[in-house]
Amino acid sequence: MGLKDLLNAGSDGTHGDATSMVSMDARPNEPWVTTKLDFLVNWGRANSLWPMPFGTACCAIEFMASAASNYDLARFGMERMAFSPRQSDVLICAGRVPFKLAPVLRRIWQQMPQPKWAISMGACASTGGMFDTYAVVQGIDTIIPIDVYVPGCPPRPEGLIYGIMMLQKKVMNERMNGTSREEMEPDPKSKLYIPSSRIDELSEPFGNSVHQTRSAP
Amino acid sequence: MRAEKFTVISAGHGGGDTPATPRNVPHKGGDANPTAAALQARFGSTIARVDVINGETTVIVDRDKVHDIVQWLHDEPTQSYEYLSDVTAVEHRDAQRPIEIVWHLRSIKFRRFIRLKALIVKGSALSICSIWDIYKGADWLERECYDMFGIQFTGHPDLRRILMWEQFKEGHPLRKDFPLRGRFSRSQQLENALAANPEARYSMEELSIVDAYEELPLDMRRRLLGGEKTGE
Ligand code: SF4
DSSP states (O other): OOHHHHHTOTTTOOBOOTTTTTTTOSOTTSOOBOOOHHHHHHHHHHTOOOEEEEEOSHHHHHHHHHHSTTTOGGGGTOOSOOOSGGGOSEEEEESOOBGGGHHHHHHHHHHSOSSOEEEEEHHHHHHOTTOOSTTBOSOGGGTSOOSEEEOSSSOOHHHHHHHHHHHHHHHHTOOSSSSTTSOOOOOTTTOOSSOHHHHHHHTOTTOOTTTOOTTOO | OOGGGOOOOOOSSSSTTSOOOOOSOOSBOSOOOHHHHHHHHHHGGGEEEEEEETTEEEEEEOTTSHHHHHHHHHHOTTTOOOEEEEEEEEOOSSTTSOEEEEEEEEETTTTEEEEEEEEEOTTSOOEEEOOTTTOTTHHHHHHHHHHHHOOEEETOTTOOOSSSOTTOOSOOTTSTTSOTTOSSOHHHHHHHHHHSOGGGGOOGGGSGGGGGGGGSOHHHHHHHHTTTOTTO
């Protein structure tokens, strides 16, 4: 999104006509512009997303490749990896998350200031992947709200970049006064972002962990 | 200078008395590690059996005598097993077969490897003597074995879980009766995990700043002493 688009933004965005506004503007020869505040703010946010990399496994290696010079995330305004959650906008969870790490991930998410977004990178972060075991969280969308899921094992850098561009589109469509910017609240009782009954239902087709008998002698 | 003055030094295979890499090793049988015979001579009937598999010697020993045997292997100058490479356990799917506790010992001096096994019959107490007082390196290995199999190592200074978190209530994951996905439902597991306080897991001993404790600011000292029990 270049400045040229900004100048032509939306139907209300008009170029200033210096001659008709001369009484309001002390410097009549300088150009000026009107635009929607929503648009301007979103434009700024979408093009300077600072990622908080939460790399726990092999996907993180691919994430590093995306950030390195060949694919160069800096082109998308991700100039700076924020290794402090307090100075970041988008959490990129790259890799599987064991239950031991779940409270850590939750705390890091809570430490990030608003506005914030999250990308779940790879099959493991999104669904648990092939690690359907006692130790791995089956999809981190149960513990933090996710905006974009990137499929793949691991996703290629192009895949991650596509996910980031989708997130930028999502950011561009947010409204100050609408409901789109409100943070999803977890269920007050279970503290999960997906209802408990739904989580158990999703793990059912292969046998719920309570009922499955795969390891019976 | 005459050529005879030089001794050829060859690293690894082939040269002088350095042992060569064994070739064409039979799957079963073959020469046992000389330590096995020495053990039988020294401990007699407490050595139940000696197997040689793929050229590696496994000695099955009495579970009550493990500590004495390991101590002897470590101290005896003709054996000199100065390196403990692993402590682990094996449970077989056959419910009748006993659980095996396995120790891998290595003698760097004599370039020997020996595997000790003790059998614990199912139904008897899952406990065995710790060898932490002989090899300090056994500390984490025994903790892992306890975490995964629930084997109590008597005499271990600090036997608690090492891989799973301390509030893990589902049992010991490598046991054969442990369901692959754990004992609780997925949502229950998540709720249990999120209730844990990530900072409460670290003890003073695990923080490397323990030596600098006196120089830390007062509030930090107070926090460390309290074990960071926030929110639990
Ligand atoms: S999705 Fe594949 S590459 Fe990514 S963490 Fe899982 S196993 Fe590794």
